[in-house]
Amino acid sequence: MNENKLNREQFDQLYEQLRVPAQINKNEIFECYEFAFENAIKLSDNNVFGKSVPINSVALVLYLINEYGFFFSINKDVKDKDDALSKIVSVALDKYFTNEHLDYKNDQFTNRFSPAISTIELYLNFILGILKKFPQKNPSETLLVDMANKAFKISKAIIELMIKGFETEAFSTWRTLHENECILLLVDKYGDKVVQSYLKHLRYALAYRGALRSKEETDDEFVKIKEDMKNLGLKSKDMKKFIEYGWLTAIDNYNEDMQFKFNFRDGVERLAGLSNYSKIYEMASEIAHSSPLLIYSRSQYYYHLTILNLYESFFRLEKIFSELYLNRIDKQEAQRYIIMRNVYYSSLVLIHQNESRIFIEKSNKQA
Numbered sequence: 001m002n003e004n005k006l007n008r009e010q011f012d013q014l015y016e017q018l019r020v021p022a023q024i025n026k027n028e029i030f031e032c033y034e035f036a037f038e039n040a041i042k043l044s045d046n047n048v049f050g051k052s053v054p055i056n057s058v059a060l061v062l063y064l065i066n067e068y069g070f071f072f073s074i075n076k077d078v079k080d081k082d083d084a085l086s087k088i089v090s091v092a093l094d095k096y097f098t099n100e101h102l103d104y105k106n107d108q109f110t111n112r113f114s115p116a117i118s119t120i121e122l123y124l125n126f127i128l129g130i131l132k133k134f135p136q137k138n139p140s141e142t143l144l145v146d147m148a149n150k151a152f153k154i155s156k157a158i159i160e161l162m163i164k165g166f167e168t169e170a171f172s173t174w175r176t177l178h179e180n181e182c183i184l185l186l187v188d189k190y191g192d193k194v195v196q197s198y199l200k201h202l203r204y205a206l207a208y209r210g211a212l213r214s215k216e217e218t219d220d221e222f223v224k225i226k227e228d229m230k231n232l233g234l235k236s237k238d239m240k241k242f243i244e245y246g247w248l249t250a251i252d253n254y255n256e257d258m259q260f261k262f263n264f265r266d267g268v269e270r271l272a273g274l275s276n277y278s279k280i281y282e283m284a285s286e287i288a289h290s291s292p293l294l295i296y297s298r299s300q301y302y303y304h305l306t307i308l309n310l311y312e313s314f315f316r317l318e319k320i321f322s323e324l325y326l327n328r329i330d331k332q333e334a335q336r337y338i339i340m341r342n343v344y345y346s347s348l349v350l351i352h353q354n355e356s357r358i359f360i361e362k363s364n365k366q367a
Helices: 008-018 026-045 057-074 081-101 115-131 139-163 167-190 192-208 215-231 236-250 264-271 275-288 299-326 331-366
Strands: none
Touching (some): 008 026, 008 057, 026 057, 026 081, 057 081, 115 139, 115 299, 115 331, 139 192, 139 299, 167 192, 167 264, 167 275, 167 299, 192 236, 215 236, 236 264, 275 299, 299 331
């Protein structure tokens, strides 16, 4: 017997840890696992994949459990159980070897162990773990927390894309982070009146998309929309822009800048004080909309551009988080956070400086 193969006791322990749904038959999964493992060994020993590959029992069991659950969820009346289990094993083995050992990989400029990645990921995991404990999904009271939570999750997604070698996709995702960040900065700065205005326009957007519970509710919201637009001197053609960005009118003197418009770049971004990112945001928008920049991009350039902008967004977001967090905890817990922050925040600053230097050097060489 292969030493990597799970015996029944080990299998039972793994099965318990995986918290498999009760409707899945453990004995049948074990039977499938034994059959699948023996066949996997034969395939590996026969050098089918051009190399000998170790068998990961945990991954193999997970494929079997999920294939079993899916097969019997769509095949309610199975007459030949042995044939069904054989099919499940065959599919699970195909997916196991293809996805685990023949997985397509892009050229990569980083990995999860690189300090530029591992340091910010450590910080993101710490913050997201804390935010999980905060009350959420009650917009009138938790909008700031909800938006911060989403911003840090998007940051995690960008990290994952860069690790996998998807630099342009990571850059276009930064565009979403930047939009979220700008709104969050305004909500944090101007407080409740902006929160209430934002939530009002969120309801307007639901009415515009026909997502409210009844026609009566939708009609009532459109009456309010038209009244608000009339008071602002807006025309019917401006309705969509007003619904999306009209919440900005809750900010005092929102339109004192003659360049202000109801859009992101001349509205939200400008009021958030981040117009210096306008050209980078435009580039990210072109990538997101599948311009030639996406198809014929210099991957390494977009890797460095993304990591720089991710770090800069993170610095601003972390400031909001730290103020939010430190105002809600006792002194002892606050001190632990401050110690951690003193160690890793300074590391982030140094990494950002180094990445800036690398980016400038590479840009000058390509100029």
